[in-house]
Amino acid sequence: MTRSARVLVVVAALLAMLAGTGCNKLKARDQLNKGVQSYKNAKYEEAIEHFKNAVELDNSLTNARLYLATAYAQQYVPGMDAPENVRNANMAIEEFTKILDANPSREQQIHSLKGIASLYFNMKKFDQASEYHKKVIALDPNDPETYYSIAVIDWTEAYQEDQKARAAAGVQATAQLKDKKVCQELRTKNAQKVEDGINALTKAIQLRPDYDDAMAYINLLYRQRAEYECDDQAAYDADIKTANEWVDKTIATKKAKAEKAGPTGVITTDQSK
Known part of the structure; x- marks a missing residue:
């Protein structure tokens, strides 16, 4: 060839x-x-x-x-x-x-x-x-939902540890933990998760000021913080107070969004402005 x-x-x-x-x-x-x-x-x-x-x-x-x-x-x-x-x-x-x-x-x-x-x-x-x-x-x-997702994981893990501690101590879900040893052990396990979660949600709300789901979870995380600060009544009361304030902010934000959405349920913006 x-x-x-x-x-x-x-x-x-x-x-x-x-x-x-x-x-x-x-x-x-x-x-x-x-x-x-x-x-x-x-x-x-x-x-x-x-x-x-x-x-x-x-x-x-x-x-x-x-x-x-x-x-x-x-x-x-x-x-x-x-x-x-x-x-x-x-x-x-x-x-x-x-x-x-x-x-x-x-x-x-x-x-x-x-x-x-x-x-x-x-x-x-x-x-x-x-x-x-x-x-x-x-x-x-700058993705607020990802910070929210991380915080949900932090709360989930902290909540699981809290429930284990309550079960071991024989404390009902609605009662305050009182045993100082239990509080200290729970603090060791949960403090970092709770603080990281609060920081993540704070960032999420900075990025999306009307992020009501993030506000609801900050409330839950402050309640988890109160759980392991049960050996310090003043700290416990302060955390519960902050948690309740976030509940109020969540409700107010949801109400404002609903009013803005109107009967259609869809939030619109005035394009003429």
């Missing part, structure tokens, strides 16, 4: 390969579109198969992998330990992780990190959930 003939064979092979690649990309887009349609119709298992096909046809199609991860996450039911249910959560985390490993856009990265954090929270893996929320903050330090 002459040199020119060999060149023609190589060129033909390259063209065939490129044509095949282009064809696969078109097929991948088609599978993605079909998957999106199935997803919108809540046919998640069907959607997953389409998204898997899309990723196999075009591994660079990040949106297909995002949809695949989200569809797996949608299938997960919090609180159920059935193997198939846990598998859906783990598959979602695996797909989100693959996205993060592929140098995605900032938006895709944030979406994936939030997806993983949410799954870990629902799986009650609070340390991992907090870790991934903090990765979101590193990318977007």
Whole structure:
């Protein structure tokens, strides 16, 4: 075979390969579109198969992998330990992780990190959930909802420790802890969580002044602080007073938002100003 003939064979092979690649990309887009349609119709298992096909046809199609991860996450039911249910959560985390490993856009990265954090929270893996929320903050330090999510984890963990302490001491939920040793042990376990949670919610409210959910949780965190300051009545009373003030702020904020929304329930702004 002459040199020119060999060149023609190589060129033909390259063209065939490129044509095949282009064809696969078109097929991948088609599978993605079909998957999106199935997803919108809540046919998640069907959607997953389409998204898997899309990723196999075009591994660079990040949106297909995002949809695949989200569809797996949608299938997960919090609180159920059935193997198939846990598998859906783990598959979602695996797909989100693959996205993060592929140098995605900032938006895709944030979406994936939030997806993983949410799954870990629902799986009650609070340390991992907090870790991934903090990765979101590193990318977007002005996201109030992420600070709120971290604080919810802090309160959840503190509340669990508080309930254990009450059960061990035989103290009812509505009664004040009095045993100084119990108070000190609870302080050791919960003080850092509570302070971190209050700081996170303070930041969230700075970023979103009408964040009533964050206000409600600050109230709860101050009550958790009061729990371990039960050996100091003045500190206990001060925390309860602050908690009650946050309850009042929460109610006032919800009322103001409702009045602004009007009968439609939708808050609007006057564009003429």
